[in-house]
Amino acid sequence: MLLSEFIANQNVKKELSECMENNSLPHTIIIEGENGTGKKTLANIIAEYCVCSSDGSSPCGICSDCIKAKKNIHPDIFIADGNNSGELSIDSIRSIRSSAYIKPNEAPAKVYILLNCENMLIPAQNAFLKVLEEPPENVFFIMTLPSASLLLNTVRSRARIFSLYPVPVKDAETELRKRFPEKNNEEIINAATVCAGNIGMAILMLNSGVNEASELAESIYSSITLSNEYMLLTLTSRLAKNRTFAVNVIDRLIELSAEAVKASVGAETFSSAAENAAKRFSRTRLMKIQNTAQKARDILNINVNMNFFCTWLCAALRS
Numbered sequence: 001m002l003l004s005e006f007i008a009n010q011n012v013k014k015e016l017s018e019c020m021e022n023n024s025l026p027h028t029i030i031i032e033g034e035n036g037t038g039k040k041t042l043a044n045i046i047a048e049y050c051v052c053s054s055d056g057s058s059p060c061g062i063c064s065d066c067i068k069a070k071k072n073i074h075p076d077i078f079i080a081d082g083n084n085s086g087e088l089s090i091d092s093i094r095s096i097r098s099s100a101y102i103k104p105n106e107a108p109a110k111v112y113i114l115l116n117c118e119n120m121l122i123p124a125q126n127a128f129l130k131v132l133e134e135p136p137e138n139v140f141f142i143m144t145l146p147s148a149s150l151l152l153n154t155v156r157s158r159a160r161i162f163s164l165y166p167v168p169v170k171d172a173e174t175e176l177r178k179r180f181p182e183k184n185n186e187e188i189i190n191a192a193t194v195c196a197g198n199i200g201m202a203i204l205m206l207n208s209g210v211n212e213a214s215e216l217a218e219s220i221y222s223s224i225t226l227s228n229e230y231m232l233l234t235l236t237s238r239l240a241k242n243r244t245f246a247v248n249v250i251d252r253l254i255e256l257s258a259e260a261v262k263a264s265v266g267a268e269t270f271s272s273a274a275e276n277a278a279k280r281f282s283r284t285r286l287m288k289i290q291n292t293a294q295k296a297r298d299i300l301n302i303n304v305n306m307n308f309f310c311t312w313l314c315a316a317l318r319s
């Protein structure tokens with residue numbers, strides 16, 4: 001990924017690209033920002049710049065160093081994550097410190113990416129300080145954490161701090177559209193708005209939404225088959241929380257009911273919910289469920305009150 005492809009945060013991009021053009025990248029960089037704002041992505045871009053062996057503008061994206069960096073297999077890029085036990089302990093920092101004085105394996109420079117430095121304890125920070133005071137030539141340290149204020153003053157004062165923020169909602173929408181071409185506009189706008197421009201959170205929401213919705217649809221379909229009214233009521237009430245989520249669930253419910261209808265005439269299905277329903281219900285009943293699911297989808301297309309919708313759906317599926 002090129003710095004120009006990194007979304008918004010124009011000030012940070014401008015400052016960094018000036019450093020890159022003038023060959024004046026600071027040896028110690030702190031990237032601060034809330035979760036989901038792209039700290040790790042930016043750290044990777046900087047690391048790729050540092051190891052790129054192209055004579056032209058870097059990162060070139062095509063030299064062997066850039067390619068290895070992209071695949072996370074570059075021998076001169078080291079990553080330690082404070083969320084993993086011991087990776088930023090005082091012992092680990094000491095070994096990072098001594099390895100920093102060894103020449104790079106193949107790239108022009110060596111990069112240490114230290115993620116989640118909020119978990120770096122004071123003794124480890126003090127041990128780290130020794131190498132920051134006089135960093136070896138061609139060695140770069142990139143630290144990420146929610147706020148630089150969580151580090152010792154002495155560490156902070158030896159680094160250049162770059163602060164990342166959520167991007168404008170419109171910019172987030174553009175980025176999400178690129179990443180999720182299969183999602184409809186409404187889902188994209190909803191995720192970007194709910195997450196207030198925090199792209200990482202919106203990606204998480206769009207990804208988890210799919211599985212969660214699919215699982216809930218299976219459970220709803222099973223509860224119809226089991227004639228478990230209480231279960232059906234509890235499950236359908238979960239649709240009230242978010243309209244986009246409800247759309248995903250109902251779409252999957254429509255697929256499941258179509259599968260069950262086909263299974264009732266001998267077609268193969270990979271859904272146990274559809275298979276059980278096909279065994280238990282008549283084809284007429286299965287088609288009725290399919291119609292109800294389709295009707296639910298039509299209702300969601302108009303701006304319906306979600307609590308009303310859940311009550312209606314539960315009653316319609318029960319009958």
Ligand SMILES: [Zn+2]
Pocket residue numbers: 051052053054058059060061062063064065066
């Ligand atoms: Zn390159």
